[in-house]
Amino acid sequence: MTRALVTAELRRLAATRLWWVGLLVAVGFGGGLTGALALTGPEHFTPPMPGLHTATGVRLVLGMLGFTAFVPAALGTLAMTTEYRYRTVDVTFLFVPARGRVVVAKLVAYTVAGLAYGATLAVTAGLGLYGGAAARGVPLGLSASVVAGLLARIGVAMAVYTVLGVAVGALLRNQILALAVVVGYLYAGETLLMIIPGVNTLYPVLPGGALSALTGFHYVADAVAQQVPTGGIRLLPPTTGALLLLGYAAVAATVAVLAPLRRDVR
Amino acid sequence: MTGTTIEATALTKRYGHVTAVRDLTFSVRPGAVTGFLGPNGAGKTTTLRMILGLVTPTAGTVTIGGRPYRALDRPTSVVGAAFTPGAFHPGHTARRHLGVYAAMGGYPARRVGDLLDLLELTGAADRRIGTYSTGMRQRLALATALLGDPSVLLLDEPGNGLDPAGAAWLRALLRRLADEGRTVLVSSHVLGEVRQIADDVLVLHRGRLVAAGPWAELAGPLAVVVGTPDAPALARLLTAHALTVTPDGPHHLRVRGADAARIADLAAADGVRVHELRTEPADLERLFLDLTAEEAA
Numbered sequence: 001m002t003r004a005l006v007t008a009e010l011r012r013l014a015a016t017r018l019w020w021v022g023l024l025v026a027v028g029f030g031g032g033l034t035g036a037l038a039l040t041g042p043e044h045f046t047p048p049m050p051g052l053h054t055a056t057g058v059r060l061v062l063g064m065l066g067f068t069a070f071v072p073a074a075l076g077t078l079a080m081t082t083e084y085r086y087r088t089v090d091v092t093f094l095f096v097p098a099r100g101r102v103v104v105a106k107l108v109a110y111t112v113a114g115l116a117y118g119a120t121l122a123v124t125a126g127l128g129l130y131g132g133a134a135a136r137g138v139p140l141g142l143s144a145s146v147v148a149g150l151l152a153r154i155g156v157a158m159a160v161y162t163v164l165g166v167a168v169g170a171l172l173r174n175q176i177l178a179l180a181v182v183v184g185y186l187y188a189g190e191t192l193l194m195i196i197p198g199v200n201t202l203y204p205v206l207p208g209g210a211l212s213a214l215t216g217f218h219y220v221a222d223a224v225a226q227q228v229p230t231g232g233i234r235l236l237p238p239t240t241g242a243l244l245l246l247g248y249a250a251v252a253a254t255v256a257v258l259a260p261l262r263r264d265v266r
Numbered sequence: 267m268t269g270t271t272i273e274a275t276a277l278t279k280r281y282g283h284v285t286a287v288r289d290l291t292f293s294v295r296p297g298a299v300t301g302f303l304g305p306n307g308a309g310k311t312t313t314l315r316m317i318l319g320l321v322t323p324t325a326g327t328v329t330i331g332g333r334p335y336r337a338l339d340r341p342t343s344v345v346g347a348a349f350t351p352g353a354f355h356p357g358h359t360a361r362r363h364l365g366v367y368a369a370m371g372g373y374p375a376r377r378v379g380d381l382l383d384l385l386e387l388t389g390a391a392d393r394r395i396g397t398y399s400t401g402m403r404q405r406l407a408l409a410t411a412l413l414g415d416p417s418v419l420l421l422d423e424p425g426n427g428l429d430p431a432g433a434a435w436l437r438a439l440l441r442r443l444a445d446e447g448r449t450v451l452v453s454s455h456v457l458g459e460v461r462q463i464a465d466d467v468l469v470l471h472r473g474r475l476v477a478a479g480p481w482a483e484l485a486g487p488l489a490v491v492v493g494t495p496d497a498p499a500l501a502r503l504l505t506a507h508a509l510t511v512t513p514d515g516p517h518h519l520r521v522r523g524a525d526a527a528r529i530a531d532l533a534a535a536d537g538v539r540v541h542e543l544r545t546e547p548a549d550l551e552r553l554f555l556d557l558t559a560e561e562a563a
Contacts, residue, residue, distance in 0.1 A: 008369035015362035016355060087353035090320060091410060094347055095370045097319050097336040265320040 005096060005105035009079075013113055022075055026117050029068040031124030037061045038132025052133050054141040062147070063217025065125055065154050066208075069161040070186035072117050076165020077182050079106045080256075081175035093265060100257040103170050107163055107253050114162025118155030126151050153214050153238065160245045161186075164207065167252030171259055204235050207248055213241025269296025270344065270417040270449050272317060276326035279312050286312045288473040290326070294451050294466075296417070299444045301464030302453035309473040310453040311349075314422050318347055330418055342371045346411030350423040352403040356396030360387050360406050363395060364413065373413050381409040400427030404436070418449040425459040437463045490526050492519045492533075493542025500538045507532060520546075 013019055042049035042057045050057040080103065083089035096102050126147065133140050140147065165182050172178040190208040194200040203209040211217075213235040236244060272294040279287040287309040294300045304310050315321040317328050319335035330338065330345055338344050354363055364378040382388045385405040390398065395406065404424055411419060419440075425433055440463055444450045454460045460467065467484060469477040477484055491514060494500045501511045501519055509523040521529055526543045533540045 004369055004372050008366050011362070011369055012355075012358075012366045015359070015366060016357040018357075082355065086355050087349070088355060090349055090353050091367065092370070093320060094318055094345075095342050095367055097338075097341055264322060265315070 009109035026120035030121035031128040034125040035128030058142040072162040073165035076162040077169035077178040080170040114159030118158035122151035122155035163249040167256035170256035210241040210244040270331040274328040278325040296449040298465040300466040301460030304470035308470040343414035345418040346416035347420040348407035348411040352407035354395040361391040401432040
């Protein structure tokens with residue numbers, strides 16, 4: 001029965017043009033952004049960064065993909081909020097009065113969709129990176145296996161962010177609000193928090209910090225560290241970052257599953 | 267089709283200080299169309315939502331075939347419901363919309379095609395719902411409700427936005443569904459709409475049930491208007507047969523207690539001339555207004 005619900009949710013996802021948008025964005029950010037950065041070369045960034053022939057340069061270019069995590073998160077918020085927006089939630093809850101199961105089915109379906117998004121992003125980013133580097137005749141500073149590992153982690157992180165988005169949407173119900181919260185926090189809010197002394201030491205355990213740990217992207221942490229007089233902010237080890245990110249998703253998902261059970265649907 | 271009865275007992279819903287529905291006790295029988303009447307804001311939709319488990323009652327219970335909606339094993343195979351305006355993602359096509367819910371309910375994919383045919387939507391099935399007219403949306407909402415071939419149908423204001431042809435089509439469909447033994451509950455704030463279709467009515471006013479039962483009983487005995495040049499003679503005759511007679515102009519009598527045939531027979535047996543015999547429809551408009559009148563200040 002739960003399987004039927006997941007099937008229904010995947011069908012619902014496929015029934016609009018949203019998946020098409022997701023695909024284009026994944027290719028655009030993956031292949032497009034990474035390809036452009038690789039073609040430009042970090043040594044030509046402002047300020048100049050280590051080039052692609054160094055390990056740091058490669059990590060830097062791939063780590064930029066972390067900044068696009070707000071996209072799958074935003075797409076995730078639509079899972080439940082679209083139902084409230086168009087009132088299809090009435091019909092859905094009539095078909096499945098155990099409302100938590102609806103949210104579970106959406107979490108599963110969107111995990112699948114998030115992994116597909118992440119895979120598309122990672123594969124096209126890999127193509128962009130190698131293509132860009134090859135076009136400029138620069139040998140990469142990281143081995144193919146390390147690059148593949150990093151890309152896989154980024155791909156998985158996109159799925160986790162999708163799930164976070166689903167959970168936030170299920171909690172807030174209002175589409176605009178959920179989008180504003182997710183995009184606002186991930187895109188700007190978390191970075192702004194880093195300006196506040198004291199709060200910025202929390203960065204490693206915030207979703208963005210956990211994501212950076214997972215993707216091995218130190219740029220923000222290093223920038224924050226320069227402002228902290230007591231010295232370094234140390235990102236968590238990648239595995240811990242991954243677990244923390246999954247923990248956020250799990251907590252958010254649990255709350256999201258439990259929250260709609262009692263509320264009236266008017 | 268085995269009949270399924272809806273039973274509400276002391277159903278009450280309060281939102282903060284506002285009591286939307288107060289102490290409703292009623293039952294809705296299978297094999298009939300029951301009209302759920304009341305002005306806008308009377309609590310009809312809240313009641314329907316409580317029946318469907320979307321809104322939790324503050325007090326009281328409501329069951330469908332003896333069980334609360336949320337305790338039904340496969341609820342959409344027992345109850346189909348449609349709200350107005352229909353709930354659709356405008357970017358879906360009707361076929362995909364029904365496909366999603368067929369999958370959700372575990373119903374075979376061929377149900378989708380069957381319902382599109384039944385509701386005459388096949389021609390538009392692959393168009394985005396955002397382009398649909400109100401009538402098409404109503405039909406699609408009905409198709410969604412019928413996916414599980416339910417024995418109970420709850421329709422919230424299904425006549426809204428329908429043109430006369432669409433309304434007649436809807437009445438015929440509801441009649442057929444009731445004749446198949448289903449329980450059909452149709453809410454409306456428009457009396458005329460319900461009058462033409464409902465066997466029974468529930469009238470709600472300010473969250474209270476002010477009337478319930480078969481139309482005919484609620485509206486009282488029918489009156490027969492008799493046109494005759496011998497009004498006084500006919501009045502004496504009919505009164506002698508224990509009928510209630512009130513004059514209605516110099517040449518007309520309004521008679522209660524017998525149908526037109528009996529009145530004609532009585533007149534013929536006594537040689538009283540009758541020029542006109544007309545059965546008056548029950549004055550439901552009056553009844554509805556009386557029932558839902560604001561209490562005198």
